[in-house]
Amino acid sequence: LMERKTHVKINRKEVILAKLRKSCSCTPQKLKNFLMDFFPVLQWLPKYRIKEYIWGDVMSGLVIGIILVPQAIAYSLLAGLKPIYSLYTSFFANIIYFLMGTSRHVSVGIFSLISLMVGQVVDRELLLAGFDLNDDVPPASGDGSLQNDNLSNTTAFNLTIVGINAECGKECYAIGIATALTFMAGVYQVLMGIFRLGFVSMYLSESVLDGFATGASLTILTAQVKYLIGIKIPRSQGHGMLVITWINIFRNISQANFCDVITSAICIVVLVTAKELGDRYKHKLKFPLPTELVVIVVATLVSHYGKLNEVYASSVSGAIPTGFIPPKVPEFNLMLRVALDALPLAIVSFVFTISLSEMFAKKYAYTIRANQEMFAVGFCNIIPSFFHSFATSAALAKTLVKTSTGCQTQISGVISAMVVLLVLLFLAPLFYSLQKCVLACIIIVSLRGALRKFRDVPARYHVNKADTLVWVVTMSASALVSTEIGLLVGIVFSMLCIIARTQRPRTALLGQIQDTSFYEDDLEYENLSTVPKVKIFRFEAPLYYANRNYFLKSLYSLTSLDPNLEAARRKKYEKKEKQHLKKGNHRTANGLGIGETTLQLVPKQIDFQALVVDCSSISFLDTTGVNTLKEILKDYKNLNISVLLACCNPSVIDSLKRGGYFGKDFGCMQEMLFYSIHHAVLFAKDQK
Numbered sequence: 001l002m003e004r005k006t007h008v009k010i011n012r013k014e015v016i017l018a019k020l021r022k023s024c025s026c027t028p029q030k031l032k033n034f035l036m037d038f039f040p041v042l043q044w045l046p047k048y049r050i051k052e053y054i055w056g057d058v059m060s061g062l063v064i065g066i067i068l069v070p071q072a073i074a075y076s077l078l079a080g081l082k083p084i085y086s087l088y089t090s091f092f093a094n095i096i097y098f099l100m101g102t103s104r105h106v107s108v109g110i111f112s113l114i115s116l117m118v119g120q121v122v123d124r125e126l127l128l129a130g131f132d133l134n135d136d137v138p139p140a141s142g143d144g145s146l147q148n149d150n151l152s153n154t155t156a157f158n159l160t161i162v163g164i165n166a167e168c169g170k171e172c173y174a175i176g177i178a179t180a181l182t183f184m185a186g187v188y189q190v191l192m193g194i195f196r197l198g199f200v201s202m203y204l205s206e207s208v209l210d211g212f213a214t215g216a217s218l219t220i221l222t223a224q225v226k227y228l229i230g231i232k233i234p235r236s237q238g239h240g241m242l243v244i245t246w247i248n249i250f251r252n253i254s255q256a257n258f259c260d261v262i263t264s265a266i267c268i269v270v271l272v273t274a275k276e277l278g279d280r281y282k283h284k285l286k287f288p289l290p291t292e293l294v295v296i297v298v299a300t301l302v303s304h305y306g307k308l309n310e311v312y313a314s315s316v317s318g319a320i321p322t323g324f325i326p327p328k329v330p331e332f333n334l335m336l337r338v339a340l341d342a343l344p345l346a347i348v349s350f351v352f353t354i355s356l357s358e359m360f361a362k363k364y365a366y367t368i369r370a371n372q373e374m375f376a377v378g379f380c381n382i383i384p385s386f387f388h389s390f391a392t393s394a395a396l397a398k399t400l401v402k403t404s405t406g407c408q409t410q411i412s413g414v415i416s417a418m419v420v421l422l423v424l425l426f427l428a429p430l431f432y433s434l435q436k437c438v439l440a441c442i443i444i445v446s447l448r449g450a451l452r453k454f455r456d457v458p459a460r461y462h463v464n465k466a467d468t469l470v471w472v473v474t475m476s477a478s479a480l481v482s483t484e485i486g487l488l489v490g491i492v493f494s495m496l497c498i499i500a501r502t503q504r505p506r507t508a509l510l511g512q513i514q515d516t517s518f519y520e521d522d523l524e525y526e527n528l529s530t531v532p533k534v535k536i537f538r539f540e541a542p543l544y545y546a547n548r549n550y551f552l553k554s555l556y557s558l559t560s561l562d563p564n565l566e567a568a569r570r571k572k573y574e575k576k577e578k579q580h581l582k583k584g585n586h587r588t589a590n591g592l593g594i595g596e597t598t599l600q601l602v603p604k605q606i607d608f609q610a611l612v613v614d615c616s617s618i619s620f621l622d623t624t625g626v627n628t629l630k631e632i633l634k635d636y637k638n639l640n641i642s643v644l645l646a647c648c649n650p651s652v653i654d655s656l657k658r659g660g661y662f663g664k665d666f667g668c669m670q671e672m673l674f675y676s677i678h679h680a681v682l683f684a685k686d687q688k
Contacts, residue, residue, distance in 0.1 A: 004650070037369075037372065038100070038372075038375070039099055039100060040100065040101070040102050040369075040372065041098060041099050041100075041410065044409065044410075048409065048411070052408070053408035053409055053411070054411075055406065056405070056406030056407060056408045056412075057406075057407060057408050057409055057411040057412045057415065058411075058412075058415055059405050059406050060401075060402045060403075060405040060406055060407035060412045060415075061407075061411070061412040061413065061414065061415020061416045061418075061419070062415060062416075062419060063290070063401060063402075063405045064107055064398055064401060064402055064405075064412065064413075064415075064416040064419075065415060065416040065417075065418070065419025065420060066290045066293050066419060067290065067292060067293070067398060067401065068090045068109060068110075068398075068416055068419070068420055069087070069293065069296075069419065069420065069423050070292040070293055070295075070296045070439075070442055071110060071292065071398075071442065071446070072086035072087050072089070072090045072109075072110055072420070073086060073087070073296075073317065073320075073431060073434070073439060074439035074440070074442040074443050075110045075111075075112060075115040075443065076115075076439075077223075077224070077227065077436065077439055077440065077443065078112060078115035078116050078118075078119050078220060078223065078443065079115040079116075079118045079119040079122065079178065079390055080118075080119040080122040080123055080126070080174055080235070081118075081119075081122065081171075081174055081175055081178060081390065082171060082175075082320070083317060083320050083428075083431070084320050084321055084325075084388075084424075084428065085175055085178070085388055085389060085390060086110055086115075086390075087320075087420055087423060087424050087428065088324070088384065088387055088388055088389045088424070089109065089110050089384060089389040089390055089392055090109045090110055090416075090417075090420045091417050091420045091421055091424065092380075092383065092384035092387055092389050093108050093109045093110075093380045093384060093389070093392040094108065094109060094413040094414065094416050094417035094420070095413070095414065095417050096376070096379055096380045096383055096384070097376055097377075097380055097410065097413055098410045098411070098413045098414050098417075100372070100375060100376035100379055100380075101357075101372075101373065101376040101410055101413075102357070102368040102369050102372050102373060102376070103356075103357035103360060103361060103368050103373065103394075103410075104360075104364070104366065104407070104408065104409050104410060105360040105364065105399060105402055105403050105407055106353065106356050106357050106360060106394040106399050106402075107394065107395055107398035107399045107401075107402050107413070107416075108353065108376075108377065108380055108392055108393065108394050108395075108413070109392055109395065109398070109416075110392060110395075111349075111352070111392065111393040111394070111395045112216075112217075112220055112395075112443065112446060112447070113212075113213060113216045113217075113220075113348065113352075113393075113483070114345065114348065114349055114391050114392065114393045115390070116216055116219060116220050116223075116483060117216075117341075117344070117345050117348070117391075117483055117484070118178055118181060118182070118345070118390045118391055119223075120237075120241075120482065120483065120484075121177060121178075121181055121338055121341045122174050122177050122178055122181075123235055123237050124237055124238070125173075125177045125334075125337065125338070126170065126173065126174060126177070127237055129173060131170045131173065132170075132234075133234055133235040133237065175388055175390075176330070176331055176334055177334055177337075177338065178390040178391075179328075179330040179385040179386075179388060179389070179390065180330040180331055180334035180335045180337070180338055180385075181338040181341060181342050181345065181390070181391065182330075182342075182381045182382075182384070182385040182389065182390045182391045183330040183335060183381070183382055183385040184335050184338060184339050184342035184346075185342040185343075185345045185346040185349060185381050185391050186346075186378045186379065186380070186381030186382035186383075186385065187342075187378070187382065188342060188343060188346035188347075188378075189346045189349065189350050189374055189375075189377055189378030189381065190374075190375060190378035190379070190382065192346070192350065192374055192378075193371050193372075193374035193375045193378060196371065198350075198354070198370050198371060198374060200347060201347075201350070201351045201354060201355070203491050203494075203495070204347070204351050204487075204490075204491065205467070205470065205494050206467075207460075207467040207468070207470040207471045207474070207490075207494065208470060208471075208474050208487070208490040208491060208494055209351070209352075209355075210453055210471055211470065211471040211472070211473070211474030211475040211478065211486075211490055212348075212474050212475070212478050212483070212486055212487050212490055213450045213453075214450050214451065214453045214454070214471075214475045214478075214479075215474065215475040215476065215477065215478025215479035215480075215483070215486050216450075216478050216479075216483050216486075217447045217450035217451055218242060218451075218475075218478075218479040219241065219242055219478070219479055219483065220443060220444075220447060221444055221447060221451070222241075222242045222245045222246060223235070223245065224440035224443050224444055225245075225246075225249055225440075226245075226249060227260070227315070227436045227437050227439070227440035228260065228261070228264040228437055228440050228441070228444070229249075229253070229256040229257065229260060229261050229264070229437075230256055230257025230259070230260030230261065230314060230315060230437060231249065231252045231253070231255050231256055231257070232252075232255070233245070233248040233249065233252050234248070236248070238482075239481050239482055239485070240480065240481065241482070242479050242480060243480065257312065257313065257314060257315075258312070259308055259312035259313075259314045260312075260314055260315070260435065260437040263299065263308075263314070263435055263437050263438065264437045264438075264440070264441055267295055267299065267437070267438050267441035267442075268441050268444070268445065270291070270295060271291055271292070271295060271441060271442065271445040272445055272448075274289055274291035275291070275445060275448065277289075278291075282404065292442050295438065295441075295442070296431070296434060296438060296442075299434060299435060299438040300430065300431055300433055300434045303316060303433040303434060303435050304432075304433035308433075308435065309433065314435050314437070315435065315436045315437070316432065316433050316434060316435055316436065317431055317432065317433075317434045317435075317436060317439070318432060319429065319432055320428040320429060320431055320432065321428065321429075322424065322425055322426065322428050322429060323424070323425060324387070324424070325387075325388050327386045327387050327388075328386065328388070329386060330385050330386070341484070344483075344484045344487055344488070345391055346378075346381075347487075348393070348487065349377055349381070349391060349392070349393040350373070350374050350377050350378075350393075352393045352394055352395075352396075353373060353376075353377045353393055353394040354370050354373050354374070356394045356396060356399055357370075357373050357394065358370070360399065360403065364403075377392070377393065377394075380392050396449070397446065397449065453471075457471075457472075466497045466501070469493075469497070470490065470493055470494045470497060473489060473490065473493045474486055474487070474489060474490030474493070474494075477489035477490065478490070499546065501541070502541045502542060502544075502546065502547055503546050503547045503550060504547070504550055505539065505540045505541030505547065505550075505617075506538075506540040507537070507538065507539055507540070507551075507554035507555075507558065508521040508522070508523060508524075508537075508538045508540075508558070509521075509522055509523075509535060509536060509537060509538075509558045509559070510522065510528075510536040510537075510538055510614060510677070511525075511528030511529055511530050511531070511536075512528060512529050512530075512531055512681075513525075513528060514527060514528075514529055517676070517678035518678075519536055519614075519677045519678070519681075521538070531681055531685075532685075533607070533608050533609045533610065533684070533685070534608055534609070534610045534611075534612060534681055534684045534685070535558075535559050535608045535610070535611050535612070536612045536614060536677060536681070537555055537558060537559065537611060537612070537613050537614065538613075538614040538616075538617065539551055539554070539555075539613070539614075539615075539617065539618060540617040541617065541618070542618055542619045542620045542621070542625070543618050543621050543622075543625035543628060543629070544620070544621070544622040544624060544625050545622060545623075545624040545625075548624050548625065548628050551628060552628065552632070555632065559608070559611065561606060561639075563632070563635035563636050563638065563639055563641075564635060566606075566639060567635070567638050567639065606639065606641070608641065609640070609641055609642070609684070609687065610641065610642045610643075610644060610680075610684030610687065611632075611636055611641055611642070611643050611644070612644045612645075612646055612677060612680045612681060612684065613629075613643065613644070613645050613646065614646055614647055614677055615645055615646060615647050615648040615649075615652055616646075616647035618648070618649075618652055619649070619651075619652075620651055620652065620655070621652055621655040621656070621659075622655075623659070625655070626655055626656060626658075626659030626661060627659070629643075629645070629656070629661060630659065630660070630661055633661070633672075642684065642687065643672070644672060644673075644674060644680040644683065644684060645672060645673050645674070645680075646673075646674045646675070646676060646677045646679070646680040647674075647675065647676060647677065648673060653673065656673075671683070
């Protein structure tokens, strides 16, 4: 006989007040602990083993820095911003994560999906402000060009509405939108950390994230095609951007720039070949080949000395200034405009960062603090937004490179930031002649991992059909509608799939495994013996309002007995017999004598006297679930069939007690509830 433990009731009010008193108190030791927790660098840096760690950190930092520079310049196309802002973003994100991050290996900085989401918001707001989204204009050599002046004048009215100075041109307004969006995303992430809302990431399943990444990759690929072939088409905005862009591409394919097409073909062949060779021989290479940097340097030299912009009208990056622009507070009015857009950006950013941090912490046997990671990525957005930077996140590809080149601690991020700083201060103007088609090639080749997910669809389908459907729906919505809508659709659809699974779960009648006390599904296993006069029913889901009808339907179908119909049939038959007896007719409606009538009072022969419900898979009951079990208990009792519950967990038992299933004093509980199916079967056999 098992007896439940008596749990002491916790006064939640006192617990909350005690936590508040502890949190609101301020002592020197508590202040020190707070600073140590908020800036983890104060904990691990004094313990840094220079001889053991420094070489790996320096090497990985240099490699990531070399990769960051071309990626930063390339991803500026996705964000619809000038390359200098991508370099600012890469610099500040690495410095801040060094101070606040708890993961030793993740690489935080610009990320293609985040850049795409920022770019879509920037494009929309530029369009609403009256700017022309066509960025394929000749690069200006100065700020006072006629075109820039005209652009500022034509948009002065719209800019005044949103609170921006009328002299602010397209570039100024674009970075203003990006910084406001980034600031709001960072605020959301910090608030999530304060209120412990990290559980939100649990609703982004692997299938949703993979589908979102693949769909967004298709959008990124589509947006770069016009740079690959050198055609001038407007940047599509809004829902269905992918389809509209491809229609515009095919309409203008005859205007393709021959020089850009040749350059793109050569760059893609070189990049893909180098990547494939790097993947094949990565165990023999001490560090990855800096292919992107080599391609950019060679392409810039060819473009500069071949005068590809002047002779063939090939689109180039243009002037990239050196140094830092004075910091500026993001515009409050713009924050209000992009507040809603910042929410999915914040969620995607911290989900990718935390998932990568946990993955590599587990791989290298150390722990991270998820809440601190949320603060770290939040401030990686808030602080850089004052320095003309846009949203950041951890990136898988760069993190893998970081670990493969010997990264040991966050010092690696500082080395990468120094490489970016070197470009910012001295080398940025050298990229003036770099063709945009080369940057587009770098972006497209970096999408190989996400696009390869299409090859995994058959294997994914074989493992789980529902997850494959979630992936397809999320990917399709992200590509064909928009990335934000695709993410929302994926989350909602995955939840609906879970609800659908609990609404129509597996049900079965169980048979006994011969010469054992165990029972299994008689449709799935051979040589199971049926228990005489006992039916054993299993329901593999929680019993709640949404699946109540399916529970009853399955039970009646598998046992071949609906107690309500059987009870109605009996009442009807008894009524007919009484009518015949009142008329003095001693023959029944079936032509039988009164003595034979008792044999006909049960129109249907019932082949069991006990029903055992296996509750091992029922994780919880709501009020409807408790009432459903009470209903079948009453209905079967009217037919002299006992209902026995087996393998109930404590929460289900508590729900049944509160719902009055066992009566007021629980006196019959030991005859209705059993801790194993076999005990219930033995009890049923002993009943008369």
